[in-house]
Amino acid sequence: MAFYDGIFNTLGLRNWCGEGASEAPMSMADLLAKSSGEATKEEFFPFPSLDNLSESCAGIIQSRDVTKGIENGFLAAKPGLKTVLDPITQPLSWLLDGALWVFATTPWFIMVPILVAISWWASRSKPVTIFVFAAIMLMGLVDHYDVAMQTLSIIFVCTGISILLGVPIGIAMSKSDRLQRSVVPILDLLQTLPTFVYLIPLIFLFSVTESKLYGIAIILYAIVPVVRLTDLGIRLVDQDVIEAANAFGMNSRQKLIGVELPLALPNIMAGINQTIMMSLAMVVIASLVSAPGLGVNVLRGIRNLELGVGIVAGIGIVLLAVILDRVSKAALTRVDMTRVKH
């Protein structure tokens, strides 16, 4: 006799429950108790959880049915979702694979100068450029050049797509309060969801061999700051200047391109900086679902307790992070300089 029997009896629900104890499979705890020969000790006033209630009343589902239900629901929805999402996201796989191939096949003596040139073009800062060169050479020295390039290529693709999608979303949000109200909770969710949780539904939807699996996870995680800061940046543009633009008869396109976006650019750049950093954070975790790069070595360090391998890869990630952060921050200050230089 379970604790809650009396309650179901007094409520007159016995018939609905079905006579006697549940025929549902026994819980693991019960099984263990049975096999060890001990009688299950009746707990006084157990928590009225589904499992405990269903012991008294077979009509009530067990907790395992809840998880099973979610799983079944997901599996039922999968074919439909897959037919829609698969073609849409397929270009992402091509892009990621293409970028990985380009970064892998370009010889280092061409790739390194290109990267250094990009950082010079973006930052116009000698110390930053020299640091980029030194950091890449150092990684190459300990034979981490290839994996670092893999990580970098994934970041390039994912940040690029995040900016391409995020900036227009941010602009639309800044124009419509209603859209802002409905998008902000989604952004909050994406930002607070633990990074591992992203991977679970994605593994169900796509096969682990597809690169878009980690691509989507990274983009979902990294797109948030660029959306938020584009929206914020445009909303913070000086209202006096907007009024002047209106007074001289600018249409909304002229206003957006000629006034709002340039004045919001420092904020948007700050968002892009954050997006880059977040995609780097996610690309390491995404190595769990077959994303190549430095993350794989970190994972190896954890799995096989290869301390040195893990730490060297970790330092490589830090170097990459510093490179990306410095270059994008320097670009940001350069953009900001034109506004306040004296």
Next chain:
Amino acid sequence: MTQEPKVRLRDLYKIFGAKDKEVLHHVKAGMSKEELLVDHRHVLGLQDINVDMQAGEITVVMGLSGSGKSTLIRHLNRLIEPTAGEILIDGVDVMGLSETGLRDIRQEKMSMVFQKFALLPHRTVLQNAGMALAVRGVDAATIDTEARKWLDRVGLQGFENHYPAQLSGGMQQRVGIARALTANTDIMLMDEAFSALDPLIRTDMQNLLLELQDELHKTIIFITHDLDEALKLADHLVILKDGAVVQQGEPQGILMNPSDPYIEDFVSDINRARVLRVKSVMEPLNGKKFAGDVAIGDNLESLIARSEGDTTLHYRVMDGDTPVGELHMKDLVKALVPRLSSTHTE
């Protein structure tokens, strides 16, 4: 002036709030600003505004903060939508215009100068000055020559490639004026254009504006809270209080005959000798012995200096080469005493 006014405001009302149209009849029935705020939670911006602004004149709208003057000027290009009333520009009702029609009128007919300059911080002075033409889609070479011409005219040659943040406030406002002039519109709206500048630069800018106006004869609507500035610039002065016109007319007339204790208070503080002109105190020519000739446009201050304070003198008033009247120094002294209401005692 007999010609059609350039800008006419007819029965203009503005109430700020969600249900402005519904509470309008209360205001028309005479409800005050305070009652409207307490009873209906709506703010009265403007009430019963009827102003004609003549082509080629400077119309100054003066009032203290909260009197609705900035609201008023924003109605002319519909940066603020009125609750009721007509706004006619060259006889066309601005309220009836479509969005594109409104944009055209903002581009072609009106330019605006702002209190806080409102220049584009990421564009050079030259690009800022050419902004209005760029919006219209004029070709780059024309924009360049026009913008340079007007920047030179306001005294900013050599600063074309600077950014606004590199200039002082006075210079930034010169860019603002150059931007409005480059737009080459008939109407210029100036919203407290000189209020953010320090007094010396403000005087410079006022002189610059008058000088330009002598040359260009634009229809200028100028907003200010400074009576000295208003009297210096105005051809037509409109005084606003709590969103309503208290008095409007020729500034000398308002100074000599204030219609309302509010305006008397206002004008009692100013230097009348500097503002009043011979024209306002002269009498018809009567043929006496004159101590000399004075021009009709001279201010009284210069006359006092000339007579060295002797109140027994008489001067002949000349308009160009023709004598038009005479001026007794005694009348002049009387005109310097501000007329205050009997209720007003210190």
